[in-house]
Amino acid sequence: QLHTPTNLLLLSLASSDFSVGLLLVFQIVLIDGCWLYGDIMCTVYQYLAYVITSASIGTMVLISVDRYVAICYPLHYSTKITQGRVKICIFLCWICSWIFQSLILIDNVKQPGRYNSCVGECAFVISYIAGYADLAFSFIIPMIIIIGLYIRLFMVAMSQAGAMRSHIAAVTLRHSVRAKKSQVKATKTLGLVVLVFLLCMCPYYCVALTGEDNSMSASSAAFVICLFFFNSCLNPIIYAFFYPWFRKSIKLIFTLQI
Template sequence: MMEIQKGAELCFPQLLNSSCRKPTFHWSKAVLLNIVLSFISLITAALNLLVIISVSHFRQLHTPSNILLLSLAVSDFLVGLLLIPLEIIRNTACWVLGDFMCSIYYNLVASVFCASIGNIVLISVDRYVAICDPLHYPTRITVVRVKISVCLCWFCSTFASSLYTKDMLIEPGRYNSCYGECMFFTSDTAGIVDLVLTFIVPVSVIIVLYMRVFVVAVSQARAMRSHVTAVTLQRSLNQTNRSELKAARTLGVLVVVYLASFCPYYCYSLVEGNVVNYSSLYFLTMLFYFNSCLNPLIYALFYPWFRNAVKLIITLQIFKYDTSEANIL
């Protein structure tokens, strides 16, 4: 009787000597946690899908800044569609998808992490040029160049993540101690390289660029308030500056929220070192994933074009003839 009871606690009762034990959660806590995280996953995927459809469908939104937002929305969509559900399975239940899918999961996590921070860096560069060098912005930041930059960002992210998880891809399950587990460990050297390339360098670049943008934006705002002219050209220039400043403010909020969700994970890793508290790590991972749900809400709060596009999408008016040319700005 004791043997049966013991076997019932295993992920794979038929593998008594090599099966992992099922995670011990109180049923009410497990149900509540899964419902909340599943809801966040669904909302994240749905909202980012609206962003993807909006920017892809309406030609008026095919601008360099919006293409960068589209790329970020793709990474956020993957978080909602795949990463959060797989993270729920990995932490609240037995891993039943096999060792190969476990290695693919960690490779996907690394790729999306790298692509997200890469997109945020590109957004910061875009706003830096728009505010600090507005006269050359149309020639330096073109749609073609931004598309190439986005493709390079995703290619480099995928390549870097493959190098980072190559041992696991070559030998799936090498870090698992039992069946029903999905674990991944890195060497100290790989951890340091990852910390520098995916945290210290990009975060430093983002902070430096936005500090410069902030200084220039404040000086431009003061100049526009103090200098009033009746010349039409000057008025037009001031209107353009206001538009760029508003875009910089919105994307600044996006970057700050991203860093607020991103930094705790790496700061915890730095402080804890080899001592890992899996509940804290799981919470910080989910905090970072939750950022993918916040980004579309920021667009809805600050961008009228996103609200207009969503109305057309939800009411299915985008299926009408030539709606891609509609004026939604």
Template sequence: MQTLEEAELCFPQLLNISCKKHIRSQAEKMLIYVVLSSISLLTVALNLLVIIAISHFRQLHTPTNILLLSLAVSDFLVGLLLMPFQILLTEPCWLLGDLFCTLCYLINFINIYSSMVTMVLISFDRYVAICYPLHYHTKITTKRVQICVYLCWGFAVFYNIFLLYDHLIQPGKYNSCYGECVVNLIAVVDLLFSFIIPISSIIIMYVRVFAVAVSQARAMRSHIRAVTLKRSATVTARKSEMKAARSLGVVVAVFLMCYCPFYCVYLSGNDLVISQSTELLMVFSLILNSCLNPVLYAFFYPWFRKSIKLIVTLQILQPHSCRTNIL
């Protein structure tokens, strides 16, 4: 009887403080491993294509694409680091120690938060482009966007170090037993800075963007016959901006659909235990977003499809390939 009881513990030699195992069936474990590993490889490969394309081709060095590059880097790290960690976290017991548990969550939260802030920046970029088109090229410059991206990542690092400071000083402080990987968050602070403020900002700006886009579309349709050749270029430019806004709007909408369930689950309580089935499903939806983003780029952006062809055929290795007309 004692042997059976010991077999259900994470560490049978520590009878008093060891966690009990929550055993999954072999078929369920294999399904989780295969699905997460496949998504991880696909996420790394697709986002690497986005990173290479935007970094290599000079025509793609625009403020909006720099923000997409930042998002691709975050998604690439999710596939490279977060998903393998997630596979470990789905195990019934955590065997790598309390410090490594904290570092896993720290890296995960940095990627999540940087993605969230980058989405806010993308929404702001479209907001200025549609609502204040005459000021866009003077206000939104490549240099300023680069600085904003650096600040975004820097703030994500420092904010999450602050959030997990107690865990970094005393790893495993909130574990109820040995073999558990749990973090205790300052729910009110994290709810405000990681969810309410970013999500509210994104929604407010895109509601304004689409309201202005609809009014502009109506104005262009009503005056289309009276447009001169000189003004036609302006109309075409506005149509291009609105098309970009719609495309990025889909990316933002998919992002919100994937991220909101995760935040709603983990903000419902103080302890975050990923091994539970419900929370595993929520985290899976969050991770899936990193794989979906480059798929959306391929669907909406001809330049990305053309870039993939040039990268896969190794034409980017040719001299002066960075000057290729990609748009």
């Protein structure tokens, strides 16, 4: 019962977020002040961090599209959103993330450790053009898509609630209460998704693009980077555990009732 197109997207999101968690083990080493694994491993670590985070953001956009079609075009959902198409979209999301970040980080990949000023440092530098491209495709465009789709979802939910109230006069009061609850829930979901994404991503991109990262202390830089990664920690809560059926499935699995 869990093998659905939506859950394939959640699986992709879970895979990317879990991988970010593994990479944070190396980030703890960076916080400690010295990189012990050489220039090549430093480049691999930074490269994977960029690719996986980019894939996570791309999957968030795909989930927004999936919800948009499910709510706005429910009768066509089963024909438009199939497992085959979702698998292709997930594959393209990861491939595009890999290609895009390869272009962004090409100088660092070609010559590992070129920006290190001393032994034990793991420095990664990208040009302003690459930085603005990363800002646009990893932050601005995904945010515009997510906000636009969720606003559309909210409007459709309100219109459906209004149609329900007008057609069922006998239970107007009850449906009015339900409609208000639905609107509040939709508003909270929209606000939470946007707020979490902004809070986690904005500090990183602001520091990186203003060039103030060179004047920051090690602890401040580590906090900004960890906050950037923390978005992946919150994604499972927002996109998975808000589903009652998902929580029930997890409970059945971990209590050995399957």
